[in-house]
Amino acid sequence: IFVGKKIKRSKWNLPPNPPQYPIIGNLHQVGGLPHTDCCTRPKLVGSRLISRGFKDIGFTQYTLIISLCNLLAKKLPESSVEQSPVDLSKTLFCLTTSILFRVAFGESFHESKIIDQEKIDELVFEGETALASFAFSDFFPIAGVGWLFDLLSGQRKRLNDVYLKLDVLFQHMIDDHLSPQRSKDHYDIIDLMLKVIHKQGKDDSLRFTVDHIKGVLANIFLAGIDTGAITMIWTMTELARNMEVMKKFQEEICDRLGNSKERITEEDIGKFPHLYLVIKETFRLHPTVPLLLPRETMAHIKVQGYDIPPKRRILVNAWAIGRDPKLWINPEEFNPDRFIDSPVGYKGQDFGLLPFGSGRRICPGMAMGMATVELVLLNLLYFFDWKLPDGMTDRDIDIEEAGTLTVVKKVPLKLVPVLHSLVTPNSSFRK
Ligand code: HEM
Numbered sequence: 001i002f003v004g005k006k007i008k009r010s011k012w013n014l015p016p017n018p019p020q021y022p023i024i025g026n027l028h029q030v031g032g033l034p035h036t037d038c039c040t041r042p043k044l045v046g047s048r049l050i051s052r053g054f055k056d057i058g059f060t061q062y063t064l065i066i067s068l069c070n071l072l073a074k075k076l077p078e079s080s081v082e083q084s085p086v087d088l089s090k091t092l093f094c095l096t097t098s099i100l101f102r103v104a105f106g107e108s109f110h111e112s113k114i115i116d117q118e119k120i121d122e123l124v125f126e127g128e129t130a131l132a133s134f135a136f137s138d139f140f141p142i143a144g145v146g147w148l149f150d151l152l153s154g155q156r157k158r159l160n161d162v163y164l165k166l167d168v169l170f171q172h173m174i175d176d177h178l179s180p181q182r183s184k185d186h187y188d189i190i191d192l193m194l195k196v197i198h199k200q201g202k203d204d205s206l207r208f209t210v211d212h213i214k215g216v217l218a219n220i221f222l223a224g225i226d227t228g229a230i231t232m233i234w235t236m237t238e239l240a241r242n243m244e245v246m247k248k249f250q251e252e253i254c255d256r257l258g259n260s261k262e263r264i265t266e267e268d269i270g271k272f273p274h275l276y277l278v279i280k281e282t283f284r285l286h287p288t289v290p291l292l293l294p295r296e297t298m299a300h301i302k303v304q305g306y307d308i309p310p311k312r313r314i315l316v317n318a319w320a321i322g323r324d325p326k327l328w329i330n331p332e333e334f335n336p337d338r339f340i341d342s343p344v345g346y347k348g349q350d351f352g353l354l355p356f357g358s359g360r361r362i363c364p365g366m367a368m369g370m371a372t373v374e375l376v377l378l379n380l381l382y383f384f385d386w387k388l389p390d391g392m393t394d395r396d397i398d399i400e401e402a403g404t405l406t407v408v409k410k411v412p413l414k415l416v417p418v419l420h421s422l423v424t425p426n427s428s429f430r431k
Helices: 002-010 045-050 065-082 088-105 117-132 142-153 155-178 189-199 210-224 226-241 243-257 273-285 318-322 366-383
Strands: 301-303 306-308 384-387 401-403 407-409 414-419
Touching: 065 414, 088 117, 088 189, 088 210, 088 226, 088 366, 117 155, 117 210, 117 226, 142 155, 155 189, 155 210, 189 210, 210 226, 226 243, 226 273, 226 366, 226 384, 226 407, 243 273, 243 366, 273 318, 273 366, 366 384
Parallel strands: none
Antiparallel strands: 301 306, 384 414, 401 407
16 A cells, blocks of 8 residues: 555655654644644535535625624723723623624524523634544545544544534524514524525525525634634734834824714724734734635646645645745734735735635635724724733733634733723713
């Protein structure tokens, strides 16, 4: 087998790779934070289950963010009065979940009886881990060997458990949308997909089913919630480590919005060039999905003279590209000004900065993701100054990473909000 493999290999000019062991190849190097050490998506056991047999699609919709920012605004003034630190990691996660539930699923996350609000981040994490995880059956599909290993190692049970938890949640949402008591004043993606099912003819070649709806819900739930929260957490982390950058940005906001605005709305988005510099610099150092989503070659391709055979898994290390000294001066330094007069954007046209991926499989939720991030950061920085908890200096802020598909700040970010002295006392944020 090995000789055969060697002969077959010599046909191709394969890219260089780390040393491999027989049989397991490079499997022993997979794990930890792989990003630190063309295509279709590869069909793995975990992703097959969570996407309900790949019946998912990329989708996005955007509205109703404003009312949810008010929710954030209720919590922070309390901590501001008490001068106590806020767990921004938890708060921002909760906020993006609320936005997504309202926008995409027509559900109020805070009023929902079926969702354990304290554990929603765990569920997203478990779902993402299932999507990203390797099962033995992926590598040893023959004669049930992999299946047996998955059974013994508990991987099969782990995958099934998370599948069932998500299934209960999605079924509840669908039932809720089918209920005759449901208010007709909100029309969302679930209504739209139910309508498609209802209207399709018996002879339609592509039959849309409830499984397709659940596949799409899984997409939105797993891809749409923590990505925005993680981007905001890293941005606030870097701003807290670089207070002079935060001040400069706050001055820009106040210059443009004045100091008596009661609410930041959708109309205020897109007016702050400095905010884009800050977000782009955060994306460069902390891409939320550091290896993007895995791709699989559908045919033999050539990349820079190297052969990539068909059906090969391809990971693009956006994290390493963002820190490549050949592309960036002082790559480890957080310096948003590097993007002044730079044509490098975040929308996938520049391969040096790929926070949303690129090409056909680029993130379909980019517009919604950016709008959410922008609006929340504007609110955080217009209405509040931010201090480090007593006894802490910027050097004490930990930037260790954790995660699988998405990479979050391992230690939650805790900062003290101080209601901005320039904001009028009548602001709705104080009520
Ligand atoms: C700041 C927020 C976000 C970031 C940084 C982000 C990042 C990404 C990245 C890097 C990918 C992989 C692209 C590739 O492999 O080329 C992706 C895919 C995807 N994202 Fe996002 N995303 C964000 C927000 C959202 C939102 C709000 C939604 C939905 C409501 C969403 C839905 C998706 C879906 C469905 C895919 C898979 C697309 C496919 O396989 O074709 N994302 N995202």
